[in-house]
Amino acid sequence: MRILVTGGAGFLGSHLVDRLLAEGHEVIAMDNLLTGSTDNIAHLAGNRRFQFIYHNVTNYIYIKDDLDAILHFASPASPVDYLELPIQTLKVGSLGTHNALGLALAKGARFLLASTSEVYGDPLVHPQTEDYWGHVNPIGPRGVYDEAKRFAEAMTMAYHRTHGVDTRIVRIFNTYGPRMRLNDGRVVPNFIKQALRGEPLTVYGDGSQTRSFCFVSDLIDGIYRLLMSNEVEPVNIGNPAEISILEFAQRINELTGNQAGIRFEPLPKDDPKQRQPDITKARRILGWEPKVPLEQGLAETIDWFRTRLDRP
Ligand code: NAD
Ligand code: UDP
Numbered sequence: 385m386r387i388l389v390t391g392g393a394g395f396l397g398s399h400l401v402d403r404l405l406a407e408g409h410e411v412i413a414m415d416n417l418l419t420g421s422t423d424n425i426a427h428l429a430g431n432r433r434f435q436f437i438y439h440n441v442t443n444y445i446y447i448k449d450d451l452d453a454i455l456h457f458a459s460p461a462s463p464v465d466y467l468e469l470p471i472q473t474l475k476v477g478s479l480g481t482h483n484a485l486g487l488a489l490a491k492g493a494r495f496l497l498a499s500t501s502e503v504y505g506d507p508l509v510h511p512q513t514e515d516y517w518g519h520v521n522p523i524g525p526r527g528v529y530d531e532a533k534r535f536a537e538a539m540t541m542a543y544h545r546t547h548g549v550d551t552r553i554v555r556i557f558n559t560y561g562p563r564m565r566l567n568d569g570r571v572v573p574n575f576i577k578q579a580l581r582g583e584p585l586t587v588y589g590d591g592s593q594t595r596s597f598c599f600v601s602d603l604i605d606g607i608y609r610l611l612m613s614n615e616v617e618p619v620n621i622g623n624p625a626e627i628s629i630l631e632f633a634q635r636i637n638e639l640t641g642n643q644a645g646i647r648f649e650p651l652p653k654d655d656p657k658q659r660q661p662d663i664t665k666a667r668r669i670l671g672w673e674p675k676v677p678l679e680q681g682l683a684e685t686i687d688w689f690r691t692r693l694d695r696p
Pocket of ligand 2: 462463464558569570571572574575586587588589593595629651652655656
């Protein structure tokens with residue numbers, strides 16, 4: 385297949401590009417480097433089945449070649465990023481998704497949307513199943529991301545129903561691993577960076593809020609299976625092993641031997657209190673479940689960050 389990955393120079397997009405190339409596909413990564421970096425795809429220079437196009441997908445997308453699939457991953461994803469870039473986030477989720485769907489229609493290509501557990505907001509149903517409609521504050525600071533993704537899902541289903549585009553929607557839960565940006569503000573890079581520098585870990589609130597962390601290789605495998613499946617309705621992909629942020633901080637201090645402890649800071653507005661994917665559907669229709677335990681994934685991620693820490 386010839387596959388376009390928007391956001392292909394980002395954390396997840398670049399891992400996806402690697403997997404697609406390993407499966408023998410031709411890949412075009414499109415990115416405007418808003419939150420991504422060519423460092424993530426530098427190892428692909430010279431690969432004849434790979435090309436990179438610098439482009440903002442909020443603007444009309446032109447691709448000369450035929451395409452078999454479009455994987456739409458472009459969007460700031462870290463709360464710090466999307467709070468700094470609220471309008472770009474809304475535009476890439478709305479206009480960018482519309483452009484990518486229009487291209488899929490024109491090329492007769494399959495379309496896969498990178499959606500998020502944030503469509504469930506601060507969830508009142510736990511763990512979250514795909515049929516839960518969510519609990520989102522549209523006018524809160526996180527609304528720019530949550531509502532953009534909810535709009536993107538609605539637009540994807542409209543293109544499916546109206547134009548018959550062959551669509552997929554993956555609802556991605558917190559994912560971590562090598563190539564996360566050291567300063568993207570998400571909890572994994574923040575804690576690892578602080579631990580490796582011997583600083584206290586900044587736990588927001590009392591740390592009783594929970595998340596469920598999936599290692600990147602597991603996530604990419606789930607997404608690839610979804611792409612190759614026939615499932616049009618959203619599918620949760622994430623690791624159901626739920627942990628409080630306080631316990632997560634303690635684990636990272638143990639794994640790194642950091643003696644500096646924990647520092648409590650205010651909880652950001654609308655921070656979801658709990659999050660855990662129900663992956664019954666992914667297990668049933670994709671035969672997928674995560675394999676990498678937290679300790680193993682964190683050890684790999686810590687090693688990677690160690691090599692990056694002293695770079696400018
Ligand atoms: P990331 O910031 O590393 O990657 C996003 C990429 O999109 C970056 O390379 C950025 O430069 C690019 N981009 C942003 N706006 C663009 C635009 N207008 N035109 C072209 N490129 C643009 O983030 P990530 O963690 O890799 O997330 C990738 C996708 O997965 C996002 O859509 C995000 O919403 C979704 N997601 C990620 C997670 C996670 O835990 N990492 C969870 C849920 C959903
Ligand atoms: N968090 C924290 N300290 C940090 C960064 C994040 O305690 O230095 C918390 C944050 O408040 C949230 C959780 O960790 O409860 C996960 O935050 P992240 O930004 O990684 O992603 P989210 O799941 O909120 O989108």
